[in-house]
Amino acid sequence: MTINYLYIIKTLGSILILETVFLLMATFVAFADDGNDRVPMLVSSGIMLAGGISFFLTGRKANEYQAGRREGMLTVALTWIVLSFFGMLPFLTGGYINNVTDAFFETMSGYTTTGATVINDLEALPRGILFWRSLIQWQGGIGVVVFTVALLPMFGGGASYLYDSETTGFSHDRFRPRVTQVAKRLSGIYMALTLIVALLLWAGPMDFFDAINHAMSSVSTGGYSTKNTSVAFWDSAYTEYVLIFAMCAGSLKLTVIYFAFKGDFKQLRRDEEIRWFMSYMLFFIVITVGWLFYKGYRIPGDDMEDTIRRAAFQIISIVSTTGFTVVDYVGWGQFFWLIAVVLMLVCGCGGSTSGGIKVGRAMIAVKNIINEFRKQTHPTAILPVRINGKSIPQDIIHRVHIFILVYLLIIAVSWAILLLNGLTFDEALGTAMTAISNVGPSLGLFESGNVYRIPDTAKWYVAFLMLVGRLELFTILTILLPGFWRR
DSSP: OOOOOOHHHHHHHHHHHHHHHHHHHHHHHHHHHTTTTHHHHHHHHHHHOOOHHHHHTTTOOTTSSSOOOOHHHHHHHHHHHHHHHHHHHHHHHHTSOOOOHHHHHHHHHHTOOOOOBBSOOOGGOOOHHHHHHHHHHHHHHHHHHHHHHHHHOGGGGGGGHHHHHSSSSOOOOOOOOSSSHHHHHHHHHHHHHHHHHHHHHHTTOOOOHHHOOOHHHHHTTOOSSSSSTTTGOOOHHHHHHHHHHHHHHSSSHHHHHHHHTTTTHHHHHHHEEEEHHHHHHHHHHHHHHHHHHHHHHOOOOOOOHHHHHHHHHHHHHTTTTTOOSOGGGGGGGGHHHHHHHHHHOOOOOOTTSSSSSHHHHHHHHHHHHHHHHHHHTTOOOOOOOEEEEEEEEEEHHHHHHHHHHHHHHHHHHHHHHHHHHTTOOHHHHHHHHHHHHTOOSSSSSGSSBBBBSSSSHHHHHHHHHHHHHHTTHHHHHHHHGGGOOOO
């Protein structure tokens, strides 16, 4: 069958129309604050709405029930690219970012919840623009297509393919018969969790505007801040503890959080991936704290609680792929760089808002490796890989190994490409890993996540890498294969 292009165009139109509503929310903030971003935001909203209506009318005769896996993958990939081009308009029209390369990079970094930025002085930006940055991260956390499926359930038979092409993890939990029902419930939990975090932050030293922005960027594990020094600006233990809770929540499966909200905590306690994730995180917190005390990398005046809290915050910030900073962790020495590299690779749980290989895949790979060693002494034994007491099919185990191999291969190739673009050895490695894992902070000069110094060609490549990582490799890479386009 040929690709149903009308369905793709109509879906893109629907998503752009819905996205205009979000942009108008940021426009409202601009008018409420009487900022100089009012006109740029309003003009950008008009352009986005006009684009959405044009796309929708062009594809209005599409047969929504003749859409399959190819249409789902192509729609999701194009959605993130098209939204990034329209979403960058407020930055460009207001002159807050003065070139297309940087504006596209900033927007793609937001939607993919990477959190890397090209803006030097965040505090000089008007509130409408700051709110828009946080809002695109918040949507990108759960997935802009998942949000659209939840709010505009009009995608016919293609809804399932759209959902599967965007959600993360090696399996996709379906706790309701229809994917639109799943999307609605997950979106509701996502919004409720964001509101809870915002209220908790507001109870501390943050004002309401900063609280809602940091709630959106922590629950989405994005990491955009409203301050140049990120969370360190407040120097508040209370704020850091609230954000630790928010980042951890964003790293867990949304389906498990959904059942926890309903009072069913069994899945939260029994889920093996979550137990591995918590143990993994705690292990590196203990190692980091020991390293800081051993080498004396403590901030003068900090007591033991301060050191433990800062170490825990930074570990959780990296492993959740949020990227907030409370301290210059590059100054913690190269051993911590090694820890950061490991944390950038294996991050969060499948079905969460975090990036990386995911603990679930690492868990399957480790268990399968252990089984292979056991087979050396018991060659006739049947040793299945079990997760939560259930045997994992061989095709999923094979897919996990391929995913990890391709993931590492892309990092190696990207490392070489960024070296050719003039980055240093550690900067190229850190940027490649932080982009594909959607982490944000890197190594070297880019530890804070600010990458305005890298060349424009490298920025376009890193933007592409962020998209590949957010859609978990196969969605984008499959589209690039000639076989995808054949009948």
